[in-house]
Amino acid sequence: MTRIACWTAAPRVGDLAGNCARSVAAVREAVTAGAGLVVLPELVTSGYVFTSPQEAAGLAIDPGHEVFAQWSRAAGDAVVVGGFCELAPDGTVFNSAAVVDATGVLAVYRKVHLWDEEKRFFTAGDAPPPVLDTRAGRVAPLVCYDLEFPELTRALALAGAEVLAVPTNWPLVPRPDGERPPEVVIAMATARVNRVVVACCDRTGTERGVRWTAGTTVVGADGWPVASRDAEGLLLAEVDLALARDKRLTARAHLFEDRRPDVYRAPAPVRG
Protein backbone atom coordinates (compact mmCIF):
# COMPACT_ATOMS: atom_id res chain seq x y z
CA MET A 1 0.00 0.00 0.00
CA THR A 2 1.07 3.56 -0.69
CA ARG A 3 0.25 6.42 1.65
CA ILE A 4 -0.78 9.61 -0.13
CA ALA A 5 -0.91 12.95 1.64
CA CYS A 6 -2.84 15.93 0.31
CA TRP A 7 -2.59 19.29 2.01
CA THR A 8 -5.79 21.30 1.90
CA ALA A 9 -4.26 24.75 2.13
CA ALA A 10 -5.34 28.38 2.17
CA PRO A 11 -2.62 30.24 0.32
CA ARG A 12 -2.65 34.04 0.67
CA VAL A 13 -2.50 35.72 -2.70
CA GLY A 14 0.68 37.73 -2.98
CA ASP A 15 2.40 36.24 0.06
CA LEU A 16 5.04 34.27 -1.81
CA ALA A 17 7.40 33.86 1.14
CA GLY A 18 4.69 32.86 3.59
CA ASN A 19 3.01 30.44 1.17
CA CYS A 20 6.33 28.80 0.39
CA ALA A 21 7.23 28.44 4.05
CA ARG A 22 3.85 26.90 4.88
CA SER A 23 4.13 24.48 1.95
CA VAL A 24 7.53 23.27 3.16
CA ALA A 25 6.12 22.71 6.63
CA ALA A 26 3.27 20.71 5.11
CA VAL A 27 5.69 18.51 3.18
CA ARG A 28 7.63 17.87 6.37
CA GLU A 29 4.45 16.97 8.25
CA ALA A 30 3.34 14.63 5.46
CA VAL A 31 6.69 12.86 5.26
CA THR A 32 6.77 12.46 9.04
CA ALA A 33 3.31 10.88 8.74
CA GLY A 34 4.73 8.30 6.36
CA ALA A 35 3.48 9.65 3.06
CA GLY A 36 5.10 8.25 -0.08
CA LEU A 37 3.40 10.82 -2.29
CA VAL A 38 2.58 14.38 -1.21
CA VAL A 39 0.22 16.50 -3.28
CA LEU A 40 -0.13 20.25 -2.75
CA PRO A 41 -2.75 22.53 -4.34
CA GLU A 42 -2.54 24.43 -7.60
CA LEU A 43 -0.62 27.73 -7.38
CA VAL A 44 0.22 26.99 -3.77
CA THR A 45 3.15 29.42 -3.84
CA SER A 46 1.31 32.44 -5.22
CA GLY A 47 -2.43 32.23 -4.57
CA TYR A 48 -4.90 32.23 -7.45
CA VAL A 49 -7.11 35.28 -7.88
CA PHE A 50 -4.84 37.73 -9.68
CA THR A 51 -6.01 41.18 -10.66
CA SER A 52 -3.59 41.62 -13.57
CA PRO A 53 -1.03 39.73 -15.64
CA GLN A 54 1.58 41.91 -13.97
CA GLU A 55 0.59 40.66 -10.54
CA ALA A 56 0.87 37.04 -11.72
CA ALA A 57 4.26 37.71 -13.30
CA GLY A 58 5.48 39.35 -10.11
CA LEU A 59 4.66 36.20 -8.12
CA ALA A 60 6.05 33.78 -10.71
CA ILE A 61 9.15 31.74 -9.90
CA ASP A 62 11.36 29.39 -11.85
CA PRO A 63 12.22 25.78 -11.00
CA GLY A 64 15.52 27.01 -9.52
CA HIS A 65 13.61 28.83 -6.74
CA GLU A 66 14.57 27.92 -3.20
CA VAL A 67 11.12 26.47 -2.39
CA PHE A 68 11.74 23.46 -4.63
CA ALA A 69 15.09 22.80 -2.97
CA GLN A 70 13.26 22.96 0.36
CA TRP A 71 10.56 20.53 -0.79
CA SER A 72 13.40 18.27 -1.99
CA ARG A 73 15.24 18.41 1.33
CA ALA A 74 11.99 17.71 3.19
CA ALA A 75 10.93 14.87 0.85
CA GLY A 76 12.92 12.01 2.33
CA ASP A 77 11.72 8.95 0.42
CA ALA A 78 8.58 10.71 -0.78
CA VAL A 79 7.63 12.37 -4.06
CA VAL A 80 6.08 15.84 -3.91
CA VAL A 81 3.73 17.28 -6.55
CA GLY A 82 2.73 20.89 -6.10
CA GLY A 83 1.38 23.73 -8.18
CA PHE A 84 3.20 27.00 -8.71
CA CYS A 85 3.12 30.12 -10.84
CA GLU A 86 6.03 29.60 -13.23
CA LEU A 87 8.22 32.23 -14.85
CA ALA A 88 9.97 30.94 -17.97
CA PRO A 89 13.35 32.37 -19.03
CA ASP A 90 11.64 34.41 -21.76
CA GLY A 91 9.21 35.97 -19.28
CA THR A 92 6.24 33.74 -20.17
CA VAL A 93 4.05 32.83 -17.18
CA PHE A 94 2.58 29.32 -16.80
CA ASN A 95 0.26 27.60 -14.33
CA SER A 96 2.56 24.67 -13.56
CA ALA A 97 3.11 21.69 -11.31
CA ALA A 98 6.53 20.61 -10.12
CA VAL A 99 7.38 17.02 -9.29
CA VAL A 100 10.17 16.87 -6.74
CA ASP A 101 11.96 14.17 -4.79
CA ALA A 102 15.12 14.05 -2.70
CA THR A 103 17.22 14.29 -5.87
CA GLY A 104 15.62 17.56 -6.93
CA VAL A 105 13.04 18.67 -9.49
CA LEU A 106 12.09 15.64 -11.61
CA ALA A 107 9.74 17.46 -13.96
CA VAL A 108 7.71 20.62 -14.48
CA TYR A 109 4.34 20.28 -16.17
CA ARG A 110 2.59 23.33 -17.62
CA LYS A 111 -1.23 23.19 -17.46
CA VAL A 112 -2.63 22.77 -20.94
CA HIS A 113 -6.32 23.47 -20.18
CA LEU A 114 -6.57 26.95 -18.72
CA TRP A 115 -9.82 27.68 -16.88
CA ASP A 116 -11.71 30.90 -17.58
CA GLU A 117 -9.83 34.00 -16.38
CA GLU A 118 -6.59 32.03 -16.21
CA LYS A 119 -6.37 32.76 -19.92
CA ARG A 120 -5.68 36.39 -19.00
CA PHE A 121 -2.76 35.53 -16.76
CA PHE A 122 -1.10 32.43 -18.15
CA THR A 123 0.15 30.89 -21.36
CA ALA A 124 -1.12 27.34 -21.85
CA GLY A 125 1.40 24.53 -21.94
CA ASP A 126 1.85 22.68 -25.19
CA ALA A 127 2.97 19.24 -23.99
CA PRO A 128 1.09 16.49 -22.17
CA PRO A 129 2.11 15.68 -18.60
CA PRO A 130 5.02 13.30 -18.22
CA VAL A 131 4.48 9.87 -16.69
CA LEU A 132 7.25 9.54 -14.12
CA ASP A 133 8.57 6.28 -12.75
CA THR A 134 9.06 7.27 -9.12
CA ARG A 135 9.45 5.63 -5.72
CA ALA A 136 5.74 6.31 -5.28
CA GLY A 137 4.77 4.48 -8.46
CA ARG A 138 4.20 5.82 -11.93
CA VAL A 139 2.93 9.33 -11.31
CA ALA A 140 1.49 11.84 -13.77
CA PRO A 141 0.82 15.41 -12.66
CA LEU A 142 -2.27 17.25 -13.89
CA VAL A 143 -3.61 20.64 -12.87
CA CYS A 144 -7.28 21.16 -11.97
CA TYR A 145 -9.38 21.62 -15.16
CA ASP A 146 -7.06 19.18 -17.01
CA LEU A 147 -8.85 16.38 -15.17
CA GLU A 148 -12.10 17.18 -17.00
CA PHE A 149 -10.72 16.16 -20.39
CA PRO A 150 -11.01 12.39 -20.64
CA GLU A 151 -8.81 12.31 -23.73
CA LEU A 152 -5.87 13.39 -21.60
CA THR A 153 -6.49 11.17 -18.59
CA ARG A 154 -6.98 8.16 -20.85
CA ALA A 155 -3.71 8.92 -22.66
CA LEU A 156 -1.87 9.05 -19.35
CA ALA A 157 -3.38 5.77 -18.17
CA LEU A 158 -2.49 4.11 -21.46
CA ALA A 159 1.04 5.41 -21.07
CA GLY A 160 1.27 3.60 -17.75
CA ALA A 161 0.31 6.18 -15.14
CA GLU A 162 -0.82 4.56 -11.88
CA VAL A 163 -1.52 7.77 -9.98
CA LEU A 164 -2.83 11.05 -11.34
CA ALA A 165 -1.61 13.70 -8.89
CA VAL A 166 -3.84 16.71 -9.34
CA PRO A 167 -3.13 20.05 -7.66
CA THR A 168 -6.40 21.98 -7.92
CA ASN A 169 -8.11 25.23 -6.99
CA TRP A 170 -11.79 24.42 -7.45
CA PRO A 171 -14.02 27.49 -7.24
CA LEU A 172 -17.21 26.52 -5.43
CA VAL A 173 -20.04 25.79 -7.87
CA PRO A 174 -23.66 24.92 -7.10
CA ARG A 175 -24.51 21.29 -6.50
CA PRO A 176 -27.57 19.46 -5.21
CA ASP A 177 -27.75 18.78 -1.48
CA GLY A 178 -25.85 15.67 -0.48
CA GLU A 179 -23.81 15.49 -3.67
CA ARG A 180 -20.04 15.53 -3.87
CA PRO A 181 -18.38 18.33 -5.83
CA PRO A 182 -18.81 17.61 -9.54
CA GLU A 183 -15.05 17.50 -9.99
CA VAL A 184 -14.90 14.61 -7.51
CA VAL A 185 -17.53 12.73 -9.52
CA ILE A 186 -15.32 13.22 -12.58
CA ALA A 187 -12.30 12.00 -10.61
CA MET A 188 -14.23 8.88 -9.56
CA ALA A 189 -15.24 8.04 -13.11
CA THR A 190 -11.71 8.74 -14.35
CA ALA A 191 -10.34 6.35 -11.75
CA ARG A 192 -12.93 3.70 -12.55
CA VAL A 193 -12.69 3.63 -16.34
CA ASN A 194 -8.90 3.75 -16.29
CA ARG A 195 -8.24 1.93 -13.02
CA VAL A 196 -5.89 4.60 -11.78
CA VAL A 197 -5.60 6.36 -8.45
CA VAL A 198 -6.64 10.01 -8.61
CA ALA A 199 -5.36 12.28 -5.85
CA CYS A 200 -6.94 15.73 -5.99
CA CYS A 201 -5.48 18.32 -3.61
CA ASP A 202 -7.75 21.35 -3.39
CA ARG A 203 -7.51 24.62 -1.46
CA THR A 204 -9.92 26.21 1.01
CA GLY A 205 -10.91 29.67 2.17
CA THR A 206 -12.15 32.69 0.25
CA GLU A 207 -9.81 34.78 -1.88
CA ARG A 208 -10.84 38.17 -3.26
CA GLY A 209 -14.46 37.05 -3.26
CA VAL A 210 -13.88 33.59 -4.71
CA ARG A 211 -15.03 30.77 -2.42
CA TRP A 212 -13.16 27.51 -2.79
CA THR A 213 -14.64 24.03 -2.76
CA ALA A 214 -12.11 22.43 -0.39
CA GLY A 215 -12.86 19.18 -2.20
CA THR A 216 -9.57 17.39 -1.54
CA THR A 217 -10.21 13.71 -2.24
CA VAL A 218 -8.13 10.62 -2.94
CA VAL A 219 -9.94 8.12 -5.17
CA GLY A 220 -8.76 4.52 -5.30
CA ALA A 221 -8.13 2.67 -8.55
CA ASP A 222 -11.53 0.98 -8.10
CA GLY A 223 -13.21 4.36 -8.45
CA TRP A 224 -14.33 4.84 -4.85
CA PRO A 225 -13.12 7.68 -2.63
CA VAL A 226 -10.70 6.52 0.04
CA ALA A 227 -10.71 9.78 1.99
CA SER A 228 -11.61 13.45 1.71
CA ARG A 229 -10.79 16.57 3.73
CA ASP A 230 -12.69 19.84 3.46
CA ALA A 231 -10.84 21.64 6.24
CA GLU A 232 -7.34 23.12 6.17
CA GLY A 233 -4.71 20.52 6.96
CA LEU A 234 -3.34 17.16 5.94
CA LEU A 235 -5.36 14.29 4.46
CA LEU A 236 -3.79 10.83 4.54
CA ALA A 237 -5.09 7.98 2.39
CA GLU A 238 -3.81 4.46 1.73
CA VAL A 239 -4.08 3.24 -1.84
CA ASP A 240 -3.19 0.01 -3.61
CA LEU A 241 -1.15 0.70 -6.73
CA ALA A 242 -1.08 -2.98 -7.66
CA LEU A 243 -4.72 -2.65 -8.69
CA ALA A 244 -3.78 0.19 -11.05
CA ARG A 245 -1.25 -2.05 -12.76
CA ASP A 246 -3.82 -4.70 -13.67
CA LYS A 247 -6.53 -3.64 -16.10
CA ARG A 248 -8.22 -7.03 -16.26
CA LEU A 249 -11.83 -6.94 -15.03
CA THR A 250 -12.88 -10.56 -15.62
CA ALA A 251 -11.55 -13.56 -17.54
CA ARG A 252 -13.00 -12.02 -20.71
CA ALA A 253 -13.07 -8.31 -19.97
CA HIS A 254 -10.13 -5.91 -19.89
CA LEU A 255 -10.37 -2.14 -19.62
CA PHE A 256 -7.73 -1.45 -22.23
CA GLU A 257 -7.87 -4.51 -24.48
CA ASP A 258 -11.62 -3.93 -24.90
CA ARG A 259 -11.01 -0.48 -26.39
CA ARG A 260 -11.95 -0.06 -30.05
CA PRO A 261 -9.67 2.59 -31.54
CA ASP A 262 -10.80 1.46 -35.00
CA VAL A 263 -14.26 2.72 -34.11
CA TYR A 264 -13.18 5.89 -32.29
CA ARG A 265 -11.25 7.00 -35.37
CA ALA A 266 -14.41 7.04 -37.46
CA PRO A 267 -16.42 10.23 -36.97
CA ALA A 268 -20.01 9.57 -36.00
CA PRO A 269 -22.32 10.86 -38.73
CA VAL A 270 -25.44 12.91 -38.05
CA ARG A 271 -28.50 11.46 -39.71
CA GLY A 272 -31.83 13.27 -39.83
Added chain:
Amino acid sequence: MTRIACWTAAPRVGDLAGNCARSVAAVREAVTAGAGLVVLPELVTSGYVFTSPQEAAGLAIDPGHEVFAQWSRAAGDAVVVGGFCELAPDGTVFNSAAVVDATGVLAVYRKVHLWDEEKRFFTAGDAPPPVLDTRAGRVAPLVCYDLEFPELTRALALAGAEVLAVPTNWPLVPRPDGERPPEVVIAMATARVNRVVVACCDRTGTERGVRWTAGTTVVGADGWPVASRDAEGLLLAEVDLALARDKRLTARAHLFEDRRPDVYRAPAPVRG
Protein backbone atom coordinates in the same frame (compact mmCIF):
# COMPACT_ATOMS: atom_id res chain seq x y z
CA MET B 1 -38.27 20.31 -21.75
CA THR B 2 -38.21 16.75 -23.04
CA ARG B 3 -39.80 13.89 -21.13
CA ILE B 4 -37.74 10.72 -21.16
CA ALA B 5 -39.20 7.37 -20.15
CA CYS B 6 -37.08 4.39 -19.17
CA TRP B 7 -38.67 1.02 -18.53
CA THR B 8 -36.93 -0.99 -15.83
CA ALA B 9 -37.90 -4.44 -17.03
CA ALA B 10 -37.38 -8.06 -16.07
CA PRO B 11 -37.17 -9.92 -19.38
CA ARG B 12 -37.48 -13.71 -19.18
CA VAL B 13 -34.65 -15.40 -21.02
CA GLY B 14 -36.04 -17.41 -23.91
CA ASP B 15 -39.55 -15.92 -23.83
CA LEU B 16 -39.27 -13.94 -27.05
CA ALA B 17 -43.02 -13.53 -27.58
CA GLY B 18 -43.73 -12.53 -23.99
CA ASN B 19 -40.79 -10.14 -23.78
CA CYS B 20 -41.82 -8.47 -27.04
CA ALA B 21 -45.44 -8.11 -25.93
CA ARG B 22 -44.42 -6.58 -22.60
CA SER B 23 -42.04 -4.16 -24.33
CA VAL B 24 -44.81 -2.95 -26.64
CA ALA B 25 -47.10 -2.39 -23.65
CA ALA B 26 -44.33 -0.40 -21.97
CA VAL B 27 -43.89 1.81 -25.04
CA ARG B 28 -47.65 2.47 -25.07
CA GLU B 29 -47.64 3.35 -21.38
CA ALA B 30 -44.67 5.68 -21.85
CA VAL B 31 -46.20 7.47 -24.82
CA THR B 32 -49.50 7.85 -22.96
CA ALA B 33 -47.48 9.42 -20.14
CA GLY B 34 -46.16 12.01 -22.57
CA ALA B 35 -42.68 10.67 -23.20
CA GLY B 36 -40.81 12.07 -26.19
CA LEU B 37 -38.03 9.50 -25.86
CA VAL B 38 -38.54 5.95 -24.61
CA VAL B 39 -35.55 3.83 -23.64
CA LEU B 40 -35.82 0.07 -23.07
CA PRO B 41 -33.12 -2.21 -21.63
CA GLU B 42 -30.43 -4.12 -23.47
CA LEU B 43 -31.60 -7.40 -25.03
CA VAL B 44 -35.13 -6.66 -23.90
CA THR B 45 -36.56 -9.10 -26.44
CA SER B 46 -34.43 -12.12 -25.58
CA GLY B 47 -33.08 -11.91 -22.05
CA TYR B 48 -29.35 -11.91 -21.39
CA VAL B 49 -27.84 -14.96 -19.71
CA PHE B 50 -27.46 -17.40 -22.58
CA THR B 51 -26.01 -20.85 -22.10
CA SER B 52 -24.75 -21.30 -25.65
CA PRO B 53 -24.28 -19.40 -28.91
CA GLN B 54 -27.06 -21.59 -30.29
CA GLU B 55 -29.49 -20.33 -27.68
CA ALA B 56 -28.63 -16.72 -28.52
CA ALA B 57 -28.99 -17.38 -32.24
CA GLY B 58 -32.34 -19.01 -31.65
CA LEU B 59 -33.64 -15.86 -29.96
CA ALA B 60 -32.13 -13.45 -32.47
CA ILE B 61 -34.42 -11.42 -34.71
CA ASP B 62 -33.86 -9.05 -37.61
CA PRO B 63 -35.05 -5.45 -37.91
CA GLY B 64 -37.99 -6.68 -39.98
CA HIS B 65 -39.41 -8.48 -36.94
CA GLU B 66 -42.95 -7.58 -35.93
CA VAL B 67 -41.88 -6.14 -32.57
CA PHE B 68 -40.26 -3.13 -34.24
CA ALA B 69 -43.42 -2.45 -36.27
CA GLN B 70 -45.33 -2.62 -32.98
CA TRP B 71 -42.96 -0.19 -31.26
CA SER B 72 -43.38 2.06 -34.29
CA ARG B 73 -47.18 1.93 -34.17
CA ALA B 74 -47.13 2.63 -30.44
CA ALA B 75 -44.58 5.45 -30.73
CA GLY B 76 -46.86 8.33 -31.69
CA ASP B 77 -44.60 11.39 -31.62
CA ALA B 78 -41.96 9.62 -29.54
CA VAL B 79 -38.67 7.97 -30.40
CA VAL B 80 -37.99 4.49 -29.00
CA VAL B 81 -34.52 3.06 -28.32
CA GLY B 82 -34.41 -0.57 -27.24
CA GLY B 83 -31.93 -3.41 -27.14
CA PHE B 84 -32.39 -6.68 -28.99
CA CYS B 85 -30.55 -9.80 -30.01
CA GLU B 86 -29.96 -9.27 -33.72
CA LEU B 87 -29.68 -11.89 -36.45
CA ALA B 88 -27.90 -10.58 -39.54
CA PRO B 89 -28.72 -12.00 -42.99
CA ASP B 90 -25.50 -14.05 -42.92
CA GLY B 91 -26.39 -15.59 -39.58
CA THR B 92 -24.12 -13.39 -37.47
CA VAL B 93 -25.55 -12.48 -34.05
CA PHE B 94 -25.13 -8.99 -32.60
CA ASN B 95 -26.06 -7.26 -29.33
CA SER B 96 -27.90 -4.35 -30.91
CA ALA B 97 -30.11 -1.36 -30.25
CA ALA B 98 -32.88 -0.27 -32.57
CA VAL B 99 -34.03 3.33 -32.87
CA VAL B 100 -37.65 3.48 -33.95
CA ASP B 101 -40.25 6.17 -34.50
CA ALA B 102 -43.66 6.28 -36.15
CA THR B 103 -42.02 6.06 -39.58
CA GLY B 104 -40.29 2.78 -38.74
CA VAL B 105 -36.76 1.68 -37.83
CA LEU B 106 -34.45 4.70 -38.11
CA ALA B 107 -31.22 2.88 -37.27
CA VAL B 108 -29.75 -0.27 -35.80
CA TYR B 109 -26.57 0.06 -33.77
CA ARG B 110 -24.43 -2.99 -32.99
CA LYS B 111 -22.63 -2.85 -29.65
CA VAL B 112 -18.91 -2.42 -30.21
CA HIS B 113 -17.68 -3.14 -26.66
CA LEU B 114 -18.81 -6.62 -25.70
CA TRP B 115 -18.71 -7.35 -21.97
CA ASP B 116 -17.15 -10.55 -20.70
CA GLU B 117 -19.14 -13.66 -21.71
CA GLU B 118 -20.96 -11.71 -24.40
CA LYS B 119 -17.87 -12.43 -26.48
CA ARG B 120 -19.02 -16.05 -26.61
CA PHE B 121 -22.44 -15.20 -27.98
CA PHE B 122 -22.09 -12.08 -30.11
CA THR B 123 -19.98 -10.55 -32.81
CA ALA B 124 -18.90 -7.00 -31.99
CA GLY B 125 -20.11 -4.19 -34.20
CA ASP B 126 -17.54 -2.34 -36.24
CA ALA B 127 -19.14 1.09 -36.58
CA PRO B 128 -19.76 3.85 -34.05
CA PRO B 129 -23.33 4.66 -33.09
CA PRO B 130 -25.16 7.04 -35.40
CA VAL B 131 -26.20 10.46 -34.14
CA LEU B 132 -29.82 10.79 -35.22
CA ASP B 133 -31.67 14.05 -35.64
CA THR B 134 -35.05 13.06 -34.20
CA ARG B 135 -38.16 14.70 -32.81
CA ALA B 136 -36.64 14.00 -29.39
CA GLY B 137 -33.42 15.85 -30.18
CA ARG B 138 -30.15 14.50 -31.45
CA VAL B 139 -30.03 11.01 -30.06
CA ALA B 140 -27.19 8.50 -30.10
CA PRO B 141 -27.79 4.92 -28.94
CA LEU B 142 -25.15 3.08 -26.93
CA VAL B 143 -25.35 -0.31 -25.26
CA CYS B 144 -24.24 -0.85 -21.65
CA TYR B 145 -20.42 -1.30 -21.45
CA ASP B 146 -20.03 1.14 -24.40
CA LEU B 147 -20.70 3.94 -21.92
CA GLU B 148 -17.48 3.14 -20.06
CA PHE B 149 -15.26 4.16 -22.97
CA PRO B 150 -14.89 7.94 -22.85
CA GLU B 151 -13.36 8.02 -26.32
CA LEU B 152 -16.70 6.95 -27.76
CA THR B 153 -18.97 9.16 -25.69
CA ARG B 154 -16.77 12.17 -26.42
CA ALA B 155 -16.88 11.42 -30.15
CA LEU B 156 -20.67 11.29 -30.04
CA ALA B 157 -20.93 14.56 -28.15
CA LEU B 158 -18.53 16.23 -30.58
CA ALA B 159 -20.69 14.93 -33.43
CA GLY B 160 -23.67 16.74 -31.92
CA ALA B 161 -25.41 14.15 -29.76
CA GLU B 162 -27.61 15.77 -27.11
CA VAL B 163 -28.90 12.55 -25.56
CA LEU B 164 -27.07 9.27 -25.11
CA ALA B 165 -29.79 6.62 -24.92
CA VAL B 166 -28.26 3.61 -23.24
CA PRO B 167 -30.08 0.28 -23.00
CA THR B 168 -28.18 -1.66 -20.32
CA ASN B 169 -28.10 -4.91 -18.38
CA TRP B 170 -25.82 -4.11 -15.45
CA PRO B 171 -24.87 -7.18 -13.43
CA LEU B 172 -24.78 -6.21 -9.77
CA VAL B 173 -21.25 -5.48 -8.57
CA PRO B 174 -20.06 -4.62 -5.06
CA ARG B 175 -20.16 -0.98 -4.03
CA PRO B 176 -19.69 0.85 -0.75
CA ASP B 177 -22.80 1.53 1.32
CA GLY B 178 -24.63 4.63 0.21
CA GLU B 179 -22.95 4.81 -3.19
CA ARG B 180 -24.68 4.78 -6.53
CA PRO B 181 -23.85 1.98 -8.95
CA PRO B 182 -20.44 2.70 -10.48
CA GLU B 183 -22.00 2.82 -13.94
CA VAL B 184 -24.19 5.70 -12.80
CA VAL B 185 -21.12 7.58 -11.56
CA ILE B 186 -19.62 7.10 -15.02
CA ALA B 187 -22.86 8.31 -16.62
CA MET B 188 -22.78 11.42 -14.41
CA ALA B 189 -19.21 12.27 -15.36
CA THR B 190 -19.94 11.58 -19.03
CA ALA B 191 -22.88 13.97 -18.87
CA ARG B 192 -20.87 16.63 -17.05
CA VAL B 193 -17.73 16.68 -19.19
CA ASN B 194 -19.72 16.57 -22.44
CA ARG B 195 -22.87 18.40 -21.32
CA VAL B 196 -25.13 15.72 -22.73
CA VAL B 197 -28.14 13.96 -21.27
CA VAL B 198 -27.46 10.31 -20.45
CA ALA B 199 -30.49 8.04 -20.14
CA CYS B 200 -29.56 4.58 -18.86
CA CYS B 201 -32.35 2.00 -18.90
CA ASP B 202 -31.38 -1.04 -16.84
CA ARG B 203 -33.16 -4.29 -16.05
CA THR B 204 -34.03 -5.90 -12.73
CA GLY B 205 -34.54 -9.36 -11.27
CA THR B 206 -32.25 -12.37 -11.21
CA GLU B 207 -31.60 -14.45 -14.33
CA ARG B 208 -29.90 -17.85 -14.15
CA GLY B 209 -28.06 -16.73 -11.03
CA VAL B 210 -27.11 -13.27 -12.26
CA ARG B 211 -28.48 -10.47 -10.11
CA TRP B 212 -29.12 -7.20 -11.90
CA THR B 213 -28.40 -3.72 -10.60
CA ALA B 214 -31.71 -2.13 -11.56
CA GLY B 215 -29.78 1.13 -11.84
CA THR B 216 -32.04 2.90 -14.32
CA THR B 217 -31.12 6.60 -14.14
CA VAL B 218 -31.57 9.69 -16.28
CA VAL B 219 -28.74 12.19 -15.85
CA GLY B 220 -29.23 15.80 -16.93
CA ALA B 221 -26.77 17.65 -19.13
CA ASP B 222 -25.42 19.35 -15.98
CA GLY B 223 -24.24 15.95 -14.72
CA TRP B 224 -26.77 15.47 -11.92
CA PRO B 225 -29.29 12.62 -11.82
CA VAL B 226 -32.82 13.77 -12.55
CA ALA B 227 -34.50 10.53 -11.53
CA SER B 228 -33.81 6.85 -10.90
CA ARG B 229 -35.95 3.75 -10.59
CA ASP B 230 -34.75 0.48 -9.08
CA ALA B 231 -38.09 -1.35 -9.28
CA GLU B 232 -39.81 -2.81 -12.32
CA GLY B 233 -41.83 -0.21 -14.17
CA LEU B 234 -41.66 3.14 -15.86
CA LEU B 235 -39.36 6.02 -14.89
CA LEU B 236 -40.23 9.47 -16.19
CA ALA B 237 -37.72 12.33 -16.17
CA GLU B 238 -37.80 15.85 -17.61
CA VAL B 239 -34.59 17.07 -19.19
CA ASP B 240 -33.53 20.30 -20.86
CA LEU B 241 -31.88 19.62 -24.20
CA ALA B 242 -31.14 23.32 -24.73
CA LEU B 243 -28.39 22.98 -22.13
CA ALA B 244 -26.84 20.15 -24.15
CA ARG B 245 -26.66 22.38 -27.20
CA ASP B 246 -24.57 25.05 -25.45
CA LYS B 247 -21.10 23.97 -24.37
CA ARG B 248 -20.11 27.37 -22.99
CA LEU B 249 -19.30 27.26 -19.26
CA THR B 250 -18.27 30.89 -18.66
CA ALA B 251 -17.30 33.89 -20.77
CA ARG B 252 -13.83 32.37 -21.16
CA ALA B 253 -14.43 28.63 -20.72
CA HIS B 254 -15.98 26.25 -23.21
CA LEU B 255 -16.10 22.47 -22.86
CA PHE B 256 -15.19 21.80 -26.47
CA GLU B 257 -13.19 24.86 -27.50
CA ASP B 258 -10.93 24.28 -24.49
CA ARG B 259 -9.96 20.83 -25.77
CA ARG B 260 -6.33 20.40 -26.85
CA PRO B 261 -6.21 17.76 -29.57
CA ASP B 262 -2.66 18.87 -30.37
CA VAL B 263 -1.65 17.62 -26.93
CA TYR B 264 -3.78 14.45 -26.95
CA ARG B 265 -2.09 13.31 -30.13
CA ALA B 266 1.29 13.28 -28.48
CA PRO B 267 1.91 10.10 -26.50
CA ALA B 268 2.91 10.79 -22.93
CA PRO B 269 6.44 9.50 -22.35
CA VAL B 270 7.43 7.45 -19.32
CA ARG B 271 10.43 8.89 -17.54
CA GLY B 272 12.23 7.12 -14.74
